[in-house]
Amino acid sequence: MLTNRNILLCVGGGIASYKSAALASKLVQAGAHVQVAMTRNAQQFVGKTTFEALTRKAVYDDVFIEHDPSKIAHIDLADEADLIVVAPATANLIAKLAHGIADDFITTTILAATCPVIVAPAMNVNMLEHPATVRNIEQLKQDGVQVIAPGVGNLACGWVGKGRLPEPEDLVATLSTFFEDKYLAGRKVLISAGPTVERIDPVRYLTNDSSGKTGIALAEAARDAGADVTLVHGPLRIGLPTGISTIAVESGEEMLEAMLRDYETQDIVIMSAAVADYRPSVQYDQKQKKIHGPLRIELEETTDILKTLGEQKQHQLLVGFAAETTDVETFAKQKLIRKKADFIVANDVSRSDIGFVSDENEVVVFGKNDSVTRYDQQLKSTLAKSLMRQFAEALA
Numbered sequence: 001m002l003t004n005r006n007i008l009l010c011v012g013g014g015i016a017s018y019k020s021a022a023l024a025s026k027l028v029q030a031g032a033h034v035q036v037a038m039t040r041n042a043q044q045f046v047g048k049t050t051f052e053a054l055t056r057k058a059v060y061d062d063v064f065i066e067h068d069p070s071k072i073a074h075i076d077l078a079d080e081a082d083l084i085v086v087a088p089a090t091a092n093l094i095a096k097l098a099h100g101i102a103d104d105f106i107t108t109t110i111l112a113a114t115c116p117v118i119v120a121p122a123m124n125v126n127m128l129e130h131p132a133t134v135r136n137i138e139q140l141k142q143d144g145v146q147v148i149a150p151g152v153g154n155l156a157c158g159w160v161g162k163g164r165l166p167e168p169e170d171l172v173a174t175l176s177t178f179f180e181d182k183y184l185a186g187r188k189v190l191i192s193a194g195p196t197v198e199r200i201d202p203v204r205y206l207t208n209d210s211s212g213k214t215g216i217a218l219a220e221a222a223r224d225a226g227a228d229v230t231l232v233h234g235p236l237r238i239g240l241p242t243g244i245s246t247i248a249v250e251s252g253e254e255m256l257e258a259m260l261r262d263y264e265t266q267d268i269v270i271m272s273a274a275v276a277d278y279r280p281s282v283q284y285d286q287k288q289k290k291i292h293g294p295l296r297i298e299l300e301e302t303t304d305i306l307k308t309l310g311e312q313k314q315h316q317l318l319v320g321f322a323a324e325t326t327d328v329e330t331f332a333k334q335k336l337i338r339k340k341a342d343f344i345v346a347n348d349v350s351r352s353d354i355g356f357v358s359d360e361n362e363v364v365v366f367g368k369n370d371s372v373t374r375y376d377q378q379l380k381s382t383l384a385k386s387l388m389r390q391f392a393e394a395l396a
Ligand code: CTP
Pocket: 252, 271, 272, 273, 274, 275, 276, 277, 302, 303, 304, 305, 306, 307, 319, 320, 321, 322, 323, 324, 331, 335
């Protein structure tokens, strides 16, 4: 994906700039043509020589020092770049980019660029959460810049929190998605993920073990393929991807409403959420007291969201999941017909190495035209890419 791509790596003045050296190295190893630009402050942390040795190219840091007088470097580099990456992006660099300030090599070049720009913020958690930084990041997103969410962990300043530059290998993986085939460009994809929560009283509820990993992986695959993605999700313990719209819900009823809100305009709709089949018939406003004896809670069926979507389907390609422990194929095929879906992705949740909380899955996809496609055990992220391809190919 990265072979022969021109990548301009802009290094800001933060301690995380040491990771940018590894990033430059990995991008070169992946076959990219890497050109580095640095701020003066970045050079307080890592020297130009390091990047020049890794990329075998001169590092740019001054608009007025031309390495080749026949060229105007900040314009040429802006024109040549297929992608510009700012890593680490300091609060200062982000503020300048958000306001169109061009007072050094990096900011001037980015202002002259028309290619996609990715910004990877890395800083102290309080700087990251300062209203000014939040506002500036929001402005960059509105300007079409992709912002990579910082990681959570130990920060150089001694704080533990959000603000770490993602690891170089993760950054390389994110950058390579930029060059993937945009086979879903112009398409809208709606995905549900995670568990639902059905309240008994204000502090108690019924839920399940769904991690939301499959839905999130599908959302990322659709986003990387160029789709406009909306993810409707129940409570999750894992972070949400950037570059997609998200709607947080709790109950099945809330999920149903969110899925129907913009259903008509969608091209692909995937119900990967583990929706609770039952909810308490009565939901108490007050915390219920112990009754010193057996307690019965009456449950009533929730609305089947997939079935409702199937009944209201017009042009959309509708995909459901089937989590089974026995007779996977029989039950999956029944669901395909009963819920009027185009595909049912079936998996065996009796196995502990795949399924709900695992990073891997093995599935069989049943199509309404009697097609059966088997996918061997693999990472959910890899599987999601193959599934999304299959769904896209079935689009009218
Ligand atoms: N589903 C839904 N709304 C519900 C229950 C399930 O939309 N109230 C969707 C799930 O998101 C999934 C598919 O239906 O895409 C299959 O869910 P599953 O729980 O496996 O099947 P059920 O229809 O609940 O049938 P059973 O419990 O009998 O297996």
